[in-house]
Amino acid sequence: MQNLDKLENYIREEGLTYFIATFGCQMNAHDSEKIEGILTDIGYQKTDSEKTADFIIYNTCCVRENAELKIFGKLGHLKSRKSKNPNFMVALCGCMMQQDVVLNTLKKSYNFVDIIFGTYNIYKLPELLQTRIETGDKIIDIWETHEEIVEDLPSIRKYNFKSCVNIMYGCNNFCTYCIVPYVRGRERSREITDIINQVQNLANDGVKEIMLLGQNVNSYSNSFASLLKSIENINGIERIRFMTPHPKDFSDELIEVIANSKKICKSIHLPVQSGSTNILNKMNRVYTKEDYLTLVDKIKRAIPDITLTTDIIVGFPGETAEDFNETLDVVKKVGYLSAFTFIYSKRTGTPAATMKNQVDEDTIKKRFNTLVETLDDISAEFMHKQIGKLYKILLEEVSKNDKQVLSGRTDSGILVHVKAPENLIGQFVDVTIIDAKTHYLTGQLY
Ligand code: SAH
Numbered sequence: 001m002q003n004l005d006k007l008e009n010y011i012r013e014e015g016l017t018y019f020i021a022t023f024g025c026q027m028n029a030h031d032s033e034k035i036e037g038i039l040t041d042i043g044y045q046k047t048d049s050e051k052t053a054d055f056i057i058y059n060t061c062c063v064r065e066n067a068e069l070k071i072f073g074k075l076g077h078l079k080s081r082k083s084k085n086p087n088f089m090v091a092l093c094g095c096m097m098q099q100d101v102v103l104n105t106l107k108k109s110y111n112f113v114d115i116i117f118g119t120y121n122i123y124k125l126p127e128l129l130q131t132r133i134e135t136g137d138k139i140i141d142i143w144e145t146h147e148e149i150v151e152d153l154p155s156i157r158k159y160n161f162k163s164c165v166n167i168m169y170g171c172n173n174f175c176t177y178c179i180v181p182y183v184r185g186r187e188r189s190r191e192i193t194d195i196i197n198q199v200q201n202l203a204n205d206g207v208k209e210i211m212l213l214g215q216n217v218n219s220y221s222n223s224f225a226s227l228l229k230s231i232e233n234i235n236g237i238e239r240i241r242f243m244t245p246h247p248k249d250f251s252d253e254l255i256e257v258i259a260n261s262k263k264i265c266k267s268i269h270l271p272v273q274s275g276s277t278n279i280l281n282k283m284n285r286v287y288t289k290e291d292y293l294t295l296v297d298k299i300k301r302a303i304p305d306i307t308l309t310t311d312i313i314v315g316f317p318g319e320t321a322e323d324f325n326e327t328l329d330v331v332k333k334v335g336y337l338s339a340f341t342f343i344y345s346k347r348t349g350t351p352a353a354t355m356k357n358q359v360d361e362d363t364i365k366k367r368f369n370t371l372v373e374t375l376d377d378i379s380a381e382f383m384h385k386q387i388g389k390l391y392k393i394l395l396e397e398v399s400k401n402d403k404q405v406l407s408g409r410t411d412s413g414i415l416v417h418v419k420a421p422e423n424l425i426g427q428f429v430d431v432t433i434i435d436a437k438t439h440y441l442t443g444q445l446y
C-alpha cells in the first residue's frame with residue numbers, strides 16, 4: 001500500500017467534499033457503501049449536493065441500455081465544472097466500465113473524466129486518487145478479472161438497523177440476455193467464517209435485519225441452506241432476507257430451512273423471466289414452465305404464508321403472443337405480490353443480441369402494459385385482503401409524502417405506512433391494517 005499522507009493532508013486542508021450517485025442493483029449499492037467508507041477514511045466529507053461537490057463519483061450499471069444512457073447524459077453536465085473549481089474531479093466506476101466499448105467512448109468524447117475503475121478494484125481508490133493528484137495523469141484502471149476477495153473494507157451504512165451482506169460475487173449462469181457475468185466475472189463465494197464474523201459484528205452494532213446478497217445466492221459455496229442455519233444462530237439478528245436465488249438451484253433442503261426458521265423472512269424473490277418453456281430455453285434459464293410451477297407449489301405447501309416476487313422480461317427475441325400468454329398464465333398461477341418488469345434490452349456481446357426475430361417496439365409495449373395490469377390486479381386483490389389483519393413491521397424511514405408517517409415492512413416484505421413518531425425508526429411495532437392500495441398498506445399502531 002502506498003503512503004497516503006500527502007493525499008490525506010491535501011483533502012483535509014482543502015476541506016474537500018464528495019458526492020456519489022449509484023445506479024443498478026444492490027451489488028452496486030453495497031459497493032458504494034464501501035466507496036463511501038474509503039473516502040471518509042482518507043478525509044473526504046460527504047455531501048448530498050451534486051452541484052457543489054468537489055469530487056463526483058458515478059457507480060454505474062449496464063444491465064439495460066437506459067442505465068447507460070442516463071450516465072452519458074449526466075456526464076455531459078460536468079465538463080464545465082473544471083474551469084470553475086481547480087479541485088474538481090470526476091470518477092466513474094461500476095459495471096459499465098468493464099466494457100471496452102464504453103471505455104473507448106469515454107476516452108474519445110469524455111476525456112475530462114479523471115479516474116475510471118471497475119468492479120474488481122474498488123479498494124485501490126485511494127492509490128488511484130493519489131496518483132491522479134501527484135502526476136496529473138488521467139487514470140484508467142480496469143481489471144479483467146478479480147485477484148482475491150478483499151475483506152475488511154471500511155463501509156458507511158445507510159441504515160443502522162439493517163444491512164446488506166455480500167455472500168458471493170459474480171455469476172456463472174450466462175442467461176443469454178444478461179451482461180452481468182461479463183462485467184462481474186465468475187462466481188466467487190466468501191468464506192463462511194468471514195460472513196459469520198461480519199454478521200456478528202453488525203448484530204453487535206445494533207443491526208436487526210440483514211439481506212444476504214449475490215447474483216445467485218443459492219449456489220453459495222457448498223450449501224446456502226447451511227449458511228442460513230449458521231446465521232440463524234446469531235443473537236440480535238431478527239430478520240434474514242436474501243437476494244437473488246435462482247429457481248434451478250432451489251433445493252428441498254433450502255425450503256425446509258426457510259419453513260423451520262424463526263428469522264428467515266417469509267418472502268422469496270424468485271425471478272421467472274418468462275413463463276414460456278420455449279423462451280426459457282432460449283434464455284438458458286435451465287428450467288421449464290412446469291419446473292418453476294412445481295417449485296412454487298412445493299414452496300407454498302411447505303410455507304403457507306409465503307409471498308413471492310419476481311423479475312420478468314418482456315420481448316425477448318422470438319417471443320410470440322403464445323409465449324407471452326404463458327407468462328401471464330404463470331403470473332396468475334403464482335399470484336406474485338409484486339414484480340420487476342423489464343423490456344428486453346439488447347446488450348452487445350451477449351448471445352441474445354444476435355438472435356433472430358427481435359420483437360418490434362409496439363408489440364412489446366402492448367405486452368408490457370398488459371403484464372403490468374395483470375400484476376397490479378393480483379396485487380390489489382391481495383392487499384385488500386390484508387385489511388383488519390395484525391402485522392409486525394420494522395419501521396424504516398420517514399415517508400416521502402408525509403413527515404408524520406413512517407414506512408416499514410412486514411416480514412413478507414409488504415410496504416406499510418403508519419402514523420408514528422420518528423424515534424420509532426429501527427423498531428419493530430405491531431400495526432393493524434386499516435387501508436390498502438395496490439402497492440402498499442396503511443396501518444395503525446396497535
Ligand atoms: N442475478 C439476478 C439479477 C440479475 S439483473 C437474477 O438472475 O435474477 C436483474 C434483472 O434484470 C434480471 O432478473 C432480469 O429480469 C433483468 N435483465 C437482465 N438483463 C436484461 C436485459 N438485457 N434486458 C432486460 N432486462 C434484463
Ligand code: SF4
Pocket residue numbers: 171172173174175178179180181215216246
Ligand atoms: Fe444475469 Fe442470469 Fe446471472 Fe442473473 S443469473 S446475473 S440474470 S446471467
Ligand code: F3S
Pocket residue numbers: 023024025026027028060061062063095096180183184
Ligand atoms: Fe447493473 Fe451491475 Fe447490478 S450491471 S444490475 S449494477 S451487477
